[in-house]
Amino acid sequence: MKTAICLLSGGLDSATVLYYARSKGYRCLCLSFDYGQRHKREIKAAKAIASKAKCAWRLIKIDLPWKGSSLLDRAQKIPSGRSGRFTAAEGIPNTYVPARNIIFLSFAVSYAEAAGAEAVFIGANAVDYSGYPDCRPEFFRAFKNVIKKGTKKGSGIEISAPLIDKSKKEIVKLAHRLKAPVELTWSCYKGAKRPCGVCDSCALRAAGFKDAGIKDGALRG
Amino acid sequence: MKTAICLLSGGLDSATVLYYARSKGYRCLCLSFDYGQRHKREIKAAKAIASKAKCAWRLIKIDLPWKGSSLLDRAQKIPSGRSGRFTAAEGIPNTYVPARNIIFLSFAVSYAEAAGAEAVFIGANAVDYSGYPDCRPEFFRAFKNVIKKGTKKGSGIEISAPLIDKSKKEIVKLAHRLKAPVELTWSCYKGAKRPCGVCDSCALRAAGFKDAGIKDGALRG
Numbered sequence: 216m217k218t219a220i221c222l223l224s225g226g227l228d229s230a231t232v233l234y235y236a237r238s239k240g241y242r243c244l245c246l247s248f249d250y251g252q253r254h255k256r257e258i259k260a261a262k263a264i265a266s267k268a269k270c271a272w273r274l275i276k277i278d279l280p281w282k283g284s285s286l287l288d289r290a291q292k293i294p295s296g297r298s299g300r301f302t303a304a305e306g307i308p309n310t311y312v313p314a315r316n317i318i319f320l321s322f323a324v325s326y327a328e329a330a331g332a333e334a335v336f337i338g339a340n341a342v343d344y345s346g347y348p349d350c351r352p353e354f355f356r357a358f359k360n361v362i363k364k365g366t367k368k369g370s371g372i373e374i375s376a377p378l379i380d381k382s383k384k385e386i387v388k389l390a391h392r393l394k395a396p397v398e399l400t401w402s403c404y405k406g407a408k409r410p411c412g413v414c415d416s417c418a419l420r421a422a423g424f425k426d427a428g429i430k431d432g433a434l435r436g
Numbered sequence: 437m438k439t440a441i442c443l444l445s446g447g448l449d450s451a452t453v454l455y456y457a458r459s460k461g462y463r464c465l466c467l468s469f470d471y472g473q474r475h476k477r478e479i480k481a482a483k484a485i486a487s488k489a490k491c492a493w494r495l496i497k498i499d500l501p502w503k504g505s506s507l508l509d510r511a512q513k514i515p516s517g518r519s520g521r522f523t524a525a526e527g528i529p530n531t532y533v534p535a536r537n538i539i540f541l542s543f544a545v546s547y548a549e550a551a552g553a554e555a556v557f558i559g560a561n562a563v564d565y566s567g568y569p570d571c572r573p574e575f576f577r578a579f580k581n582v583i584k585k586g587t588k589k590g591s592g593i594e595i596s597a598p599l600i601d602k603s604k605k606e607i608v609k610l611a612h613r614l615k616a617p618v619e620l621t622w623s624c625y626k627g628a629k630r631p632c633g634v635c636d637s638c639a640l641r642a643a644g645f646k647d648a649g650i651k652d653g654a655l656r657g
Binding site for chain 1: 542586
């Protein structure tokens with residue numbers, strides 16, 4: 216049986232990717248991070264999703280001694296109130312965490328080498344997203360080359376970002392088809408008990424469900 | 437003034453690189469890792485070196501829940517007793533830690549973005565080394581492309597590995613010329629109070645000092 220490391224934030228996208236990897240016959244080892252994010256609630260979601268999927272789950276705690284992001288620094292305001300899609304002209308929002316996906320992927324690759332896994336799955340997408348540079352196809356292509364050149368396993372570890380060119384609407388539909396437990400997922404950037412409904416992440420999620428014509432079970436609480 | 441993040445293991449090579457970066461006019465922010473290595477003694481060395489150099493020093497603690505290396509797993513034997521240089525045919529030794537330099541560089545790049553640094557310095561070298569894939573020039577070239585494609589700063593962060601094509605003899609001479617505090621450095625892979633003198637890392641160091649005709653102050657205790 217093939218083995219995959221699945222990066223699981225606890226959000227809609229990564230939960231969908233976990234169920235996608237399972238549907239492709241992978242034994243999935245889930246990996247989540249406590250990196251000081253405001254929305255620690257997503258870690259609880261990740262654990263519940265991995266449990267529901269009957270997959271191993273590991274949490275890495277990272278104490279970043281620097282901030283540089285509104286997701287880490289409560290003194291910064293989380294952007295909200297946008298409507299519609301994000302455009303390149305809007306720039307990279309302050310929710311960008313410096314080199315976050317590089318850090319996450321580096322741990323996933325280490326885990327993959329240690330566990331003999333053939334693939335790393337990540338829920339990044341480059342259509343309905345927040346404009347982060349570490350969610351772009353060219354970044355993942357570059358990272359594949361790092362694995363090839365810099366690890367013992369070399370090209371034996373694939374990076375798979377199956378949502379990369381999907382819209383949020385398509386992701387919602389895929390999650391529905393795969394029976395991913397969307398009701399357990401958490402997308403909101405804020406740390407409250409219920410989703411705020413207005414931050415960029417909530418807004419993108421809401422638009423995706425609306426466009427797909429599917430009711431978002433998670434918002435019921 | 438230009439700012440650089442200097443990866444500082446506490447060994448001879450990284451101490452030399454710190455003093456090299458300083459000599460090039462950089463304000464250096466040192467970054468070390470407690471990743472469960474047997475030779476935690478090197479962390480103490482790193483702190484002392486940064487202090488001697490009057491540079492800021494930060495320690496990141498990483499709990500890797502997997503092993504896959506004799507540096508992390510005391511059940512595995514640290515290789516020793518080699519003489520002379522390492523050859524490709526000998527393969528990658530069990531001291532290789534899965535994706536270690538990818539993890540270290542990812543944190544360094546995050547720090548560089550958050551601190552507005554222009555460069556990351558690393559003491560890797562590809563001549564008298566242990567055959568690790570994440571110490572090769574082609575790995576660093578690939579990683580530069582990851583920074584370019586996957587960070588907000590893009591190509592504004594340089595990766596510099598000034599020792600990459602130097603022999604250990606040349607590194608010892610450079611350290612001497614730069615007045616790097618070699619007496620504070622720690623190279624031994626084992627966790628004892630004094631260097632074992634026989635592990636691969638001790639053997640490479642001893643050969644370097646011998647070839648350079650310089651006495652190794654650190655071995656005096």
